Amino acid sequence: MSKNDKPKPKPHYAPALQRGLHEVSHQVEAMHRAIAGKTFGALKQVPVVAQPAALIESIHDAVSTGIHAAVRLGNRGLLNLAGRAESALASDAPPGRRESGVRAAINGVFGDHVAANGEALATPMQFFERGKTAPVAIEHLKLRHHRVCIFLHGLACDEHCWTPDDESDQPDYGARVLADFGYTPLYLRYNTGLPIADNAAAFAEQMESLVAARPDIEEFLLIGHSMGGLVARSAFWQAAGAEWLTRVRMLICLGSPQLGSPLERLGMITNRVLDSFDVTAPIGAIARRRSAGIRDLHDGIGSDEGQDPPDIELRFLGATIAEDSDSTLGKLVGDGLVTPDSALAERTRANVARAQLGGLGHMAMLHDARVWQQIRTWIGEGYVPAA
Structure with missing residues (x-):
């Protein structure tokens, strides 16, 4: 050796x-x-x-x-x-789905701390093929039409979150983009406890390496759930002028808190209250140990931090747990974690289209027939079939 x-x-x-x-x-x-x-x-x-x-x-x-x-x-x-x-x-042997899920949860809550301590428990950023437990060997990746769809998971999750249970009749977005449009699905796994900007920089490097290893990839489609959408969009801002950006056609964000999450804002307020009293200050100290990734959700990535590439189509999908998405409850509670005004980021200046669904929770957006129909509609607009 x-x-x-x-x-x-x-x-x-x-x-x-x-x-x-x-x-x-x-x-x-x-x-x-x-x-x-x-x-x-x-x-x-x-x-x-x-x-x-x-x-x-x-x-x-x-x-x-x-x-x-x-x-x-x-x-x-x-x-x-x-x-x-x-x-x-x-x-x-690579970890199975259950162990990988445990690690993803630990990384989501304490990922910056385990990474700082140099622990092997910290999740490295890697690409995976659907259903595979070992990272993909990019040079051997089989492409159907030189098109790749990359899925980016959200906080405390991993790539397995995109795959519904075998006995479920819920749509598998990866299988559908391959069958309906010829995009080969790839799934990103990353440490969601790290700062969003750090993960975005690492993702940009991964994409540049992917293009260098496989120059035959002609087009990328990115689909990010929750934090995953923020990582992708932040990577756009950091990688201005990079070769891989010229091949990205569209980013679809599912419930991504572009302008922040009210739950993390509530967490910050709670922390201030706990810190105000001697008796509860120790509890506040424990709460402050939550990861940088979670704390970054206080403001999301905002609307004025960077410049979205005008040639990349941005598609924002929001949801509310209320059946009537325009109701007061729907606007106030949103999908349970993200409000519509944040998910839809109305102030964004870019090539953007938006849609909103009612009667749908945050995690349910990963496997929902209506969500897939909206994704399919967006991809189909202007889609040019492979020769």
Whole structure:
């Protein structure tokens, strides 16, 4: 084995969980101290019990410190054992759908932290073919008509989210774009906990490498769900003038929070409230540990941050859980995570078309007959069949 062929470290959940539990334990201890401090502080203001209260407080602090230290020690020992067992069971085989989903969720919430720690658990950005567990070998990719459709998943998901269950009659968009239009589907997997701008830069590099390896690809269609649409659009802004951009025909965004998500804004407000009180500040510290990717959803990518390429067709699809998408409830709640004004980004200056559906939730947009019909309509407009 050469120096360049060193085996890659295997992802382990135990070390990441150990660090997380260690931090949570410290924050719980801080909250415990804050609550006890207020109680003992009040007692020490009473002359008769001031001295006994101070003595009891010192004993309490010593005991509670010991208890929390013992809990952390116990967690460390237990998770060290789990780590050794995990290493013993580790395999060189690619992770299956279930394990990949667990990693995607962890990366969505803490992806920037696991990446900063250099853990193998951090998800690298890679392309996959439909139903395959190993990354695609681009040079061997079979193309039907020199056209490729790339699917970009949303927060805390991976490429499997685009594939409906085998027993389901829901539409598989990847299979449909291949059958109806001859686009070979490729699925991007990436660490959704990283900043959107970082993922966009990495995606632009991946696209440039893809074009260099396969110059026979004549046209790209991009379909992004939620955060995936933001990553693609941000990549356009960062890669102005790049060769791969000249081959992108259209970007379809499904429920992408172009102008931000109200849930993350609520999260920021909640954080400020928690930080305002000694007792709840430790909870606020835990909440602030959510990933940069999640925090980026506070504002989305806005409408004035960059310039959308005028030759690329942008198609924004929004949804509301209310049957009447124009109702007050529909406008206020949207698809449960993204409101229509954000998904449709009315202020965007570009080659844009928009559509909105009622009675549809955020995740349901991944496998819905009406969504596919709208995608199909957009692709079909101006579509030139291969010779």
